[in-house]
Amino acid sequence: VALVINRVREGSIAEEKGIKKGDILHSMNRYPVNDVIDYLYYSKDDVLTLRISRGGKAQTVVIKREGHKDIGIEFKPFRVRRCRNRCIFCFVDQLPKGMRRSLYIKDDDYRMSFLYGNYITLTNLTSSDKRRIAEQRLSPLYISIHSTDNTIRRKMLGNPKAGDIIEALRELTSYRIRIHGQIVVCPGINDGDILRKSLRELQRFYPYLQSVALVPVGLTRHRKAGIRGVNREDALKVIEIAKDFRRKFKKRHGDPLVHVADEFYIKADIPFPSYKEYGDFPQIENGVGLVTSFLNSAKRIRLPRRVKETRIAVFTGVSFKPYLEHFVDRLRTIEGLSIDLIEVNNEFFGPSVTVTGLLTGKDIFKSVAGKTGADCLLVPDVTLKQDENVFLDNVTIKDMEESLGMKVIPIESTPEGLLRGITDEYKRKD
Numbered sequence: 001v002a003l004v005i006n007r008v009r010e011g012s013i014a015e016e017k018g019i020k021k022g023d024i025l026h027s028m029n030r031y032p033v034n035d036v037i038d039y040l041y042y043s044k045d046d047v048l049t050l051r052i053s054r055g056g057k058a059q060t061v062v063i064k065r066e067g068h069k070d071i072g073i074e075f076k077p078f079r080v081r082r083c084r085n086r087c088i089f090c091f092v093d094q095l096p097k098g099m100r101r102s103l104y105i106k107d108d109d110y111r112m113s114f115l116y117g118n119y120i121t122l123t124n125l126t127s128s129d130k131r132r133i134a135e136q137r138l139s140p141l142y143i144s145i146h147s148t149d150n151t152i153r154r155k156m157l158g159n160p161k162a163g164d165i166i167e168a169l170r171e172l173t174s175y176r177i178r179i180h181g182q183i184v185v186c187p188g189i190n191d192g193d194i195l196r197k198s199l200r201e202l203q204r205f206y207p208y209l210q211s212v213a214l215v216p217v218g219l220t221r222h223r224k225a226g227i228r229g230v231n232r233e234d235a236l237k238v239i240e241i242a243k244d245f246r247r248k249f250k251k252r253h254g255d256p257l258v259h260v261a262d263e264f265y266i267k268a269d270i271p272f273p274s275y276k277e278y279g280d281f282p283q284i285e286n287g288v289g290l291v292t293s294f295l296n297s298a299k300r301i302r303l304p305r306r307v308k309e310t311r312i313a314v315f316t317g318v319s320f321k322p323y324l325e326h327f328v329d330r331l332r333t334i335e336g337l338s339i340d341l342i343e344v345n346n347e348f349f350g351p352s353v354t355v356t357g358l359l360t361g362k363d364i365f366k367s368v369a370g371k372t373g374a375d376c377l378l379v380p381d382v383t384l385k386q387d388e389n390v391f392l393d394n395v396t397i398k399d400m401e402e403s404l405g406m407k408v409i410p411i412e413s414t415p416e417g418l419l420r421g422i423t424d425e426y427k428r429k430d
């Protein structure tokens with residue numbers, strides 16, 4: 001039981017107390033600490049007694065602080081627990097070689113779910129994990145439900161040993177753990193009446209079950225299994241089932257509970273629900289409400305009248321192009337700004353993958369090279385690894401700059417981010 005300290009922030013209380021990188025933290029206020037969650041959980045008091053060792057020598061450090069001030073230590077990331085499933089639609093299994101290494105990690109770790117909102121299947125929880133979830137109130141958790149019919153769920157997970165999902169949800173909600181669920185819709189497997197039944201059976205877990213996202217199965221050209229993707233007819237049916245459920249549930253509870261991923265509306269070619277219907281956008285990270293949220297911000301944003309001569313290029317995946325185009329047309333009214341919007345086809349994963357977040361550096365390069373006279377390319381950050389300037393296929397921003405021969409700047413994937421990219425570029429030219 002111990003945690004290796006990976007960093008001590010400059011000017012922090014920990015630095016003041018002489019804690020150093022490489023020190024090992026054994027306990028806090030007498031509670032053993034196994035990982036960063038234990039650390040967060042036991043660091044609620046203003047007086048902290050840390051049992052630390054350095055080079056085999058143990059010492060006690062007492063820290064008195066006010067108002068829960070962060071003491072300034074960071075830890076080595078824990079070993080992520082791998083999944084025991086072989087989902088028929090697993091995106092990781094559909095990845096070809098040569099992508100970013102972290103993309104091949106098949107994690108199924110309740111700690112990652114609590115800390116970062118990663119989806120888990122509950123198929124590898126031990127009784128001590130469950131005790132810990134209850135005790136430390138690790139909430140909310142993000143759970144892949146797929147179907148409440150265990151036979152279908154086990155088939156989808158490729159795991160005949162997966163436990164009873166209703167029983168697992170019942171147990172977690174009895175500990176008052178909040179849950180966000182997702183159902184990956186595979187046509188012909190868990191849609192239609194099966195989906196209706198799943199939603200009917202899930203509603204009893206409200207309000208601890210806070211949202212359920214319906215997301216379409218994502219298939220790349222590298223898939224092996226013989227499952228098919230969602231077509232327009234499937235999308236219309238899923239939206240209809242959700243609409244019916246949402247209407248009834250909202251009438252009773254003032255909350256629709258079920259949310260449908262943007263891709264379904266795009267596939268079905270029908271309007272998105274209104275901004276209000278997404279509530280506080282609980283599943284935006286899962287592609288639910290992204291378009292509506294973008295359009296809403298785009299509508300409100302105030303544009304400058306003019307900027308100094310600036311030639312910018314931006315790009316997008318196929319599915320978002322019509323929505324971004326609208327905003328780019330507005331940007332074109334800014335005097336001095338010339339902006340090219342480039343649509344990038346996903347040759348790497350295949351034409352059925354149309355979202356911007358799954359574009360590779362090489363595909364972006366192929367679409368942009370020679371298509372614009374711009375001197376700067378703005379790159380939406382959804383195409384990059386978080387906090388790093390690397391695309392999915394290991395191409396870096398620097399590589400891109402060198403091969404395109406123009407400046408390449410990452411921006412936040414929002415209207416504000418795009419406008420900031422433009423105005424910053426204008427300032428840089430000053």
Ligand code: SF4
Nearest residue numbers: 083085086087090106
């Ligand atoms: S849970 Fe399923 S989809 Fe997720 S990583 Fe494991 S096999 Fe892949």
